[in-house]
Amino acid sequence: MSKDSRDVPAPPWRKSRRPAQVKRQLSQELIVETGLRILDAEGFDALSMRRVAQELDTGPASLYAHVSGKEELLELIYDRVLSEVRLPEPDPARWKEQLREYAQEVHRVFREHADVARAALANIPTGESSLRAGEFTYGLLIEAGMPPAEASLAMDRLTLYLVGDAYEGSLHWARMRAAGMSGPEEYFQAFVAQIISYYQGLPRERFPHLSEHVMDLTAGDGEDRFTYGLELLLDGIEARMPKA
């Protein structure tokens, strides 16, 4: 699985599966890609230094020549994922649409790498891709006319929202995986069913609204919820934007 598929089978008399001269050189990039592959395939809990090392046919200590530790590895993986975010040419006159498109694009990328958000919160962006994204949003708000001090706050909160939502989503993925389910539909079904029966059993005197509107409480999927919150934020920002 970790082997390059172009490899030819080793002859049975060879003792080491991967002779020294063919063995891949370690490098930070290789370590990051390997980590991301594990993250995508098996989730956050499966990502460990030892596991990455194993995948690269070496011991965990070898990684420390290229990466200062697990925390740095997670930051590098995060920035690697952010590099998949495509940014348009900024057009401040269309700041709201562009911010919306940007947010949906980040959301899309985070959905493809479900667990990477768990490596992201509270990281001041310092990687190449994080900085690109930051410059884009910040420039857009400022060129649209927002004072820089306020634009800082708005950008900060928007970023928190994107990462927070993705983080929440990744915890759902983890639960799904733990339950050994095949896909989101099955998980969603089972999960919603559980909640419905739980909420319906609540004492109606003490929880009148929760118990009355069970179906509404369990209606929206992740996309609906994400979009609703995004529009709340964008509208709030728009209301604060100085009139042109």
Place this chain on the structure above:
Amino acid sequence: MSKDSRDVPAPPWRKSRRPAQVKRQLSQELIVETGLRILDAEGFDALSMRRVAQELDTGPASLYAHVSGKEELLELIYDRVLSEVRLPEPDPARWKEQLREYAQEVHRVFREHADVARAALANIPTGESSLRAGEFTYGLLIEAGMPPAEASLAMDRLTLYLVGDAYEGSLHWARMRAAGMSGPEEYFQAFVAQIISYYQGLPRERFPHLSEHVMDLTAGDGEDRFTYGLELLLDGIEARMPKA
């Protein structure tokens, strides 16, 4: 440290420090309180089943009679913390003020238990206190006139914001602790200084806005940021509230 301070010193000829008949009985409540104490004093990373057991003078296996595992323990601690949130009598005519006060109250409680948010994301509220809080916000929105389906989305996003912000804050706390710093001021100082010098060193052609407004980017503290985002959300909700 884990011993009750009213305890009298044991006579030197007694072999076991805590004789069986005096030993505290284990109970779910005791385990939760012990876990919360560790969380508050030493942070999320210090909280382990083994550590809780040690604090209670027993082995980790003993906890499993009262708690299904670490995940459940975290949920119980979370609900225990939420029980400190004080709720007013709902007054739908003042829904916005009450929601604002509620959010600030949750924020205050989360600040006193910095790391508990890390136990919270993606948990559908099922504990007593979570349900109370949910009934309060949901009822307020509905009685103020919002359709139940939309109120579900609004409540969900507001909750995500509260927990996400607290989570981010707790990661800062963890870093502070790891750096062996005495308090938030020192951490904040050092952290901001780092960011300032980093951003100032950025190539100005590629990151014109970020490098120009370094002081604005590092200006707001956690409270400013929290309040700004909260007002964004509340304004967005207000704009969607049917006119009375």
Place this chain on the structure above:
DNA sequence: ACCTGAACACCGTTCAAGT
């Protein structure tokens, strides 16, 4: 029913030793 010791299958990181 509740508690326990011992074991299992893992962690991240360090360090002296090798090349």
Place this chain on the structure above:
DNA sequence: ACCTGAACACCGTTCAAGT
């Protein structure tokens, strides 16, 4: 400079055995 094996100090959970 880069890589390694072995060790250190931890994890969460299970299980057979005790009371």
